Amino acid sequence: MILLAGKKGVSAFAVPDLTGAENLLFQKDTVPQKSIKDTIPAKDSLKIADSAKLESDTSAIPKTSRFRLKVSKDTLSGPVNYSGKDSIVGFLDSKKINLYGDAKAEYLDMTLTAPEIGIDQMEHIVTAKAGRDSAGEISSYAEMKQGQDAYKSEGMEYNIKTQQGITKGTITQQGEMYVHSEIAKKIDARTMYGQGTFFTTCNLDHPHFGFRARRAKIINKKLAVTGAVRPEFDSVPVPIYLPFGFYPLSQGRHSGMMSPSFERNDQMGLGLSRLGYYQVINDHWDVQTYGNIYSYGSWMVNVQPTYRKIYRYQGSMNFGLQRTRRNFKGDPDFSKVSTYTLNWSHSSDSRSRPGVTFSANVNMSSTRYNENVPNSNLLNLANNTAGSSITYAKTWQDKPFNFTASFNHNQNNAQRLVTFNFPNMAFTVNTVYPFQKKNSGGSKKWYEQLGIGFQTGFQNSMSYYEYADRVRDSLRGLNQYKNAFARMWDTLQWNANQSIPISLSLPPVLGGALMISPSISYSQTMVSRIANYEVKTLEGPNQFGETVVYDTVIARMDHGVGLRKQMSMGISLNTALYGTYQFHNKRIQGIRHVIRPNISLNYTPDINKNNFQPVTIRNRVNDSLSTVYYDKLAGLSYSPVPTYQPRRFGGFNFGIDNNLEMKVKAKKKKKAESDSTDSETASNSGVDENGFKKIRLIEGFGINSSYNLFADSLSPRLAPFNIYFRTNLFEKINLSANGTIMPYKLDANGIPKFDEYAWQGRRFNIGTLTNASVTMSTSFQSKPKDANKAKQRDEAMNKQMNDPMLQGDQQRLMEYMRQNPAEFVDFNTPWSFNISYSLTYSRPTTTSGAYAGNGINSSTNLSGSFNLTPKWNFNVNGAYDFKTKQIQTVGFTISRDLHCWQFSASVSPVGIYKYYNFTISPKSGMLQDLKINRNRSFFNGGPRY
Numbered sequence: 001m002i003l004l005a006g007k008k009g010v011s012a013f014a015v016p017d018l019t020g021a022e023n024l025l026f027q028k029d030t031v032p033q034k035s036i037k038d039t040i041p042a043k044d045s046l047k048i049a050d051s052a053k054l055e056s057d058t059s060a061i062p063k064t065s066r067f068r069l070k071v072s073k074d075t076l077s078g079p080v081n082y083s084g085k086d087s088i089v090g091f092l093d094s095k096k097i098n099l100y101g102d103a104k105a106e107y108l109d110m111t112l113t114a115p116e117i118g119i120d121q122m123e124h125i126v127t128a129k130a131g132r133d134s135a136g137e138i139s140s141y142a143e144m145k146q147g148q149d150a151y152k153s154e155g156m157e158y159n160i161k162t163q164q165g166i167t168k169g170t171i172t173q174q175g176e177m178y179v180h181s182e183i184a185k186k187i188d189a190r191t192m193y194g195q196g197t198f199f200t201t202c203n204l205d206h207p208h209f210g211f212r213a214r215r216a217k218i219i220n221k222k223l224a225v226t227g228a229v230r231p232e233f234d235s236v237p238v239p240i241y242l243p244f245g246f247y248p249l250s251q252g253r254h255s256g257m258m259s260p261s262f263e264r265n266d267q268m269g270l271g272l273s274r275l276g277y278y279q280v281i282n283d284h285w286d287v288q289t290y291g292n293i294y295s296y297g298s299w300m301v302n303v304q305p306t307y308r309k310i311y312r313y314q315g316s317m318n319f320g321l322q323r324t325r326r327n328f329k330g331d332p333d334f335s336k337v338s339t340y341t342l343n344w345s346h347s348s349d350s351r352s353r354p355g356v357t358f359s360a361n362v363n364m365s366s367t368r369y370n371e372n373v374p375n376s377n378l379l380n381l382a383n384n385t386a387g388s389s390i391t392y393a394k395t396w397q398d399k400p401f402n403f404t405a406s407f408n409h410n411q412n413n414a415q416r417l418v419t420f421n422f423p424n425m426a427f428t429v430n431t432v433y434p435f436q437k438k439n440s441g442g443s444k445k446w447y448e449q450l451g452i453g454f455q456t457g458f459q460n461s462m463s464y465y466e467y468a469d470r471v472r473d474s475l476r477g478l479n480q481y482k483n484a485f486a487r488m489w490d491t492l493q494w495n496a497n498q499s500i501p502i503s504l505s506l507p508p509v510l511g512g513a514l515m516i517s518p519s520i521s522y523s524q525t526m527v528s529r530i531a532n533y534e535v536k537t538l539e540g541p542n543q544f545g546e547t548v549v550y551d552t553v554i555a556r557m558d559h560g561v562g563l564r565k566q567m568s569m570g571i572s573l574n575t576a577l578y579g580t581y582q583f584h585n586k587r588i589q590g591i592r593h594v595i596r597p598n599i600s601l602n603y604t605p606d607i608n609k610n611n612f613q614p615v616t617i618r619n620r621v622n623d624s625l626s627t628v629y630y631d632k633l634a635g636l637s638y639s640p641v642p643t644y645q646p647r648r649f650g651g652f653n654f655g656i657d658n659n660l661e662m663k664v665k666a667k668k669k670k671k672a673e674s675d676s677t678d679s680e681t682a683s684n685s686g687v688d689e690n691g692f693k694k695i696r697l698i699e700g701f702g703i704n705s706s707y708n709l710f711a712d713s714l715s716p717r718l719a720p721f722n723i724y725f726r727t728n729l730f731e732k733i734n735l736s737a738n739g740t741i742m743p744y745k746l747d748a749n750g751i752p753k754f755d756e757y758a759w760q761g762r763r764f765n766i767g768t769l770t771n772a773s774v775t776m777s778t779s780f781q782s783k784p785k786d787a788n789k790a791k792q793r794d795e796a797m798n799k800q801m802n803d804p805m806l807q808g809d810q811q812r813l814m815e816y817m818r819q820n821p822a823e824f825v826d827f828n829t830p831w832s833f834n835i836s837y838s839l840t841y842s843r844p845t846t847t848s849g850a851y852a853g854n855g856i857n858s859s860t861n862l863s864g865s866f867n868l869t870p871k872w873n874f875n876v877n878g879a880y881d882f883k884t885k886q887i888q889t890v891g892f893t894i895s896r897d898l899h900c901w902q903f904s905a906s907v908s909p910v911g912i913y914k915y916y917n918f919t920i921s922p923k924s925g926m927l928q929d930l931k932i933n934r935n936r937s938f939f940n941g942g943p944r945y
Contacts, residue, residue, distance in 0.1 A: 080160070081106040082119060095121040103128075107160045114142035124161040130154045130169075138205075141171075146189070149220050153184075163189050170194075172218075174249040176201050176926040179218060180210075192218045197226060199247055201924035202900035209233045209900065209922075213245055222250050253280045258290055261933045265374045267326040267333075269295035273374075276302075284309050292374070297325040297336075315346030315360070324372040339366035355395045362388040367413040367466045374937060384414040400430035419463040420488075426457035431503065449505040456498040464488035492528075499523030513575055520569040525633075530562045533615050533630045562633045564611060570602035589663040589692055596657040606648035648710045651717075655704030660697040701725040716754045718743050721767065732778050739772030739841075750843065770843045777836035784828045827873060827897050831866035858882040871897040878910075887911075900924070914938040 082088075086101025096118065099105070103117035105126060115131035128142035130153070141152035151172045158165030163186065170184040182196030193216070200210030213226035229245035231238045248254055260275035276290025287305040292298075300322045308314035320341040327334045344362035363386045388409035395402050408421040431451035436444070501521040508515055577595040612629040666687045687693045703723045711717040721741040728734055744752040745760075746768055758767040784790035839858040863877035878890030889911035896903040898920075906917040915938065921931030 078108050080119065080121075082117070084117075097121070110144065110146040110160065112142070112144045112158075115140055117142075123159070125157060125159050127157045128153075128155065138169075158186070171205070174218075174221065174224070176924045177247065177249060178203060178207065179216075179224065180207070181216070190220045190222075192220070194218060197224075198232075199224070199226075199245070200900075201922055201927055204899070206235075207900070208898070211245060212237065216245075218249070220249070223248050253286055255279045258288070259930065261931065263292075263294075263374065264934070264936045265294065266936060266938045267296070268298045268324070268374055271295065271298070271374070294374075296328065297323075298374075299323050311349050312352045313346065313348040313358075315344065317345075318343040322369065322372060337368055337372065339369040339372055341365035341369050355397055357393045358391070360390040362390065362409070364388050364409055364411070367411055367416045367418065370413065384412060386411050386413070400432055402426075402428045402430065404428075416466040417463060418466060419461065421459060421461050424457070424459050426455065428456075429454040431501075443507075446504075446506055451503045451505075453501045453503075454498070455501070456496075458494065458496045460492070460494040462488050462492040464491065495525055495527040497523060497525040515574045516571065517574075518569075518571040520567075522567045523565070525564040525566075527562045527564065527633045529633075531630070531632045531634065533613050533632075535615060535617060562611065564633050565607045566604070567607060568602060568604045570600055572598065572600035574598045587665050589665070591697075592661045592663070594659050594661075597655070598657075599652055599654045601652045602649065604649040649708050650710050651706060651708040653704070653706040655702060657700060657702040658698070659700050662695045662697055663692050664695055666691050666693045696728065698725070698727045700727075711754075716744065716752070718757070720770070732780070733776060734778065735774075735776050737772070737774040740770050741767040742770050743767040768843065769841070772841045774839040775836070776838075777834075779832070779834040781832040782830045785830065786828055789828055827867060827870070829865075831864075833862075833864040833866075835862040836860065856883065859888070873897070 082097065082099055082103070082105040084099035084101055084103045088100075089098040090096070099117040099119070101115065103114055105112045105117050105119060112126060112128055114128035116129045118127040120126075128144070130138050130142050131140040133139045138154060141154070142156055143150070143152040144156065144158070145151075149172070151167065151170055153167040153171070154169030156165060156167040156170075158167075165186045167184045167186070168182065170179075170181045172179050172181075178200050179194070180198040180200070181192075181194035183194070185193045187193065195215060197213050197216035197218075198207070198210045199213070200207040202208050202210065210232055211226075211229050212232050213229040216224055216226040218224040224245075224247040226245035226247075228241055228243060230241050248256065256278055258274055258276045258278055260272040263271045263273045265271065271292055271294035273292045274290045275293070276288060278286065278288050280286045285305065285307050287303065289301075289303050291302065292300040300320060302318060302320040304316065304318045306316040318341065322339045322341070323336070324339070325334075325336045342362060342364045344360050346358070346360040348356075348358050350357060365386065388407070390407040392405045393403070404424075404426045406421075406424045408424060409419070411418040431453040433448060433451050435450055436448040499521055500523075501519065503517065503519045506516045506518070575597060577597070579593045579595070580590055581592075582590045611631060611633050613632055614627050614629055616625055616627050618625055701724065703721055705721045706719045708715075708717050708719075721743060722738070723741065724736075724738040726736040742752050743758050743766065744754055745756045745758055746752055758765045837858070837860045839856070841857075842855045844855045859879060859881045861877075861879045863875070865873060865875040867873050873895045875893040875895070876891070879888040880886075881888050887910045889908065891906060891908040893904060893906040895905075901920060901922050903920045904917075905919075906915070908915050915935060917933070917935040919931060919933045919935075921927075921933075
């Protein structure tokens, strides 16, 4: 129903479609009648002459008249579309319209919705009011959206032509910041002045915290500037005033200072952490420069640039220097050390250069860097290895060529050993079939399956020991070297290799049940070092105070080039056997056992006799002599390993693999679940069309070994048996086990007798278990309280990980999350639990030095998280060693969800590194530096250099 009010009264008429009412009302007034005049005379000003005359007389060509169309000054740039769910009241004389009940008005890019809207067409002013309930509280706001800007207020008066207006009780969102203004005056499309302004990141109408200012100037998506400002918590003012406020509201990256946090460390004193500056260089580069400083003299500086170019590449770097001084000078525990770290992550988009890839993952540091990072997490402290890889690869299109060049680095922090492998290059020709016809139909001939390949490569290696001059007594062979880094150049060694593999796939026999594949290969390797060995007798007291004479082998390296050749040939046979047991059971249909035996015959001739040097040594136990062989081309080694085996192999490798599956009836779904996804869910869960699914009882178990026909009495003909087992119980528990069985009898010292098998004698015995390990892990997690929220979180994470523009920032965030897990608690998951257990066994021998123990080690790691209440979360993680019967480490964290803030407290009372941490911080990434953090760490034990 539409009411039209005029001087003669009010008339009413029905309109079938209210949304089109704006096309019926005041359509003639969009351009006033006085401004519309016919500027073209009624009489035609153009006279069309005869065409023949026009061709001869150019003066008769008609001329076009020009005219001007005067537009009213109050004309809008477009129509105003409006609607009202309850009613629309129009006043013809004043040209005003009132809209009631879910009213809506649209003009260009502006959309206004409110319970009540008034439109003054003459003045181009739109007014809106919020709706209130019976108690006087606001039930629905007046909301206006213009472009990407959105406002909601108690009431507003706005000129849609000049884009100026005044609003009361306005709330607008600027990125992660919410701006509340008692009175706001909008002077243009971007600028607004506010009185009684409140800045917060809390999304409630009555926020928990914020910063209060009397006056403010706000430039949309750029910045806000205020006068004196003070913080408020739950409408309680804090008596701390700042003379002015500056709030960056711009979206995306912007340069600025990085706020530090206070720390306390038992060995380094008080300190400031992450004090620095973030600089945006251009659209593709930005850099963070920050550092830590402590009262005892320790400091740390980090430079972290990131770069990205969409559809091309992206990456990030981190270079850090650290100077650590623990305790005061004169303290018995005083120490100082300088360390560094270098990290680089780079990846390229394969679409930018098809066939060419370049990637880098560098994690290089001083071997003592992690142990000197204050308040580091336990995972970093327990990690004793690190590695790096930089790889360039090229694949030729439509050609079987591949080229790879790489730089590799690895280090053992416990041994202080650092190794570089550079440059490493490899060129490969994929297997080609020279006898295969280009256009062949039907089955292929056997000779068409003959394939030939080619591989060549170059490797270079060098290594050194950090702090070797300080621990030289514990490193054999390094006494004469004072500079460990200079030693690296003396260890440089390279090798070049090439090989030609030849393979042939014969047609299956026995109806396809047996596969036969012969092969032959030849390779050559050139090495830069040749070793000469000699026996030297050393004398000295042992650990029991007795004087003994023992023999040792000293390696002397001479520069030169050696050539190692290798040739092998063989044939392999593979098949699969199936056995099924059917059940007369509605629930279980049957069990299937699959056996995959394999055997291969191989022969490797001895074509490297000159590369092995025989050395005769005396056994100090029984004073017997024995001859061993040392490989002169094995490379630089401080503990050269002798071999009793001949360089020729002729025999066979054999093994058998099994798996066990059961076919059961799948459980029926509840009726409440959606039927539209039944087929998709069934295919993903492995359910066939009959409603049965396969369950793997045992994913794999088997045994493998080899037999050498040319082995002598001093070397094993039958190699040790390797056994393995793996399964996934109930699709929850991952279980794996492996072990080694020695098939020979052992003497009193635990050394195998290669001339006497374990089953020879009165009692049958397959052998002795020399080492074994069992690993079991499982994790349980409850369903999320809000499935949609969990799905949105996963989608957001996946989007950020797949966006090349955000991967650098995402990597930094993930690293921060790993180091500060207490600040990122998922309250949407009520509980989760993870546990792993490992058991290792190694048979003690007199030569291993472990005969005093039983050779069994076992430990468990567990972590769990559960919500005490919907807002309180408790987390625990730890490790326990069953052999020492001690807790290796344990940590407890309790967290509180404060809506827009989060509180967490962590403590680790057990272990070498103990700490406690207290943090309360806002959730918004915009205010991540506005946090209260108190922590302290303690170091107990460990080496000092």
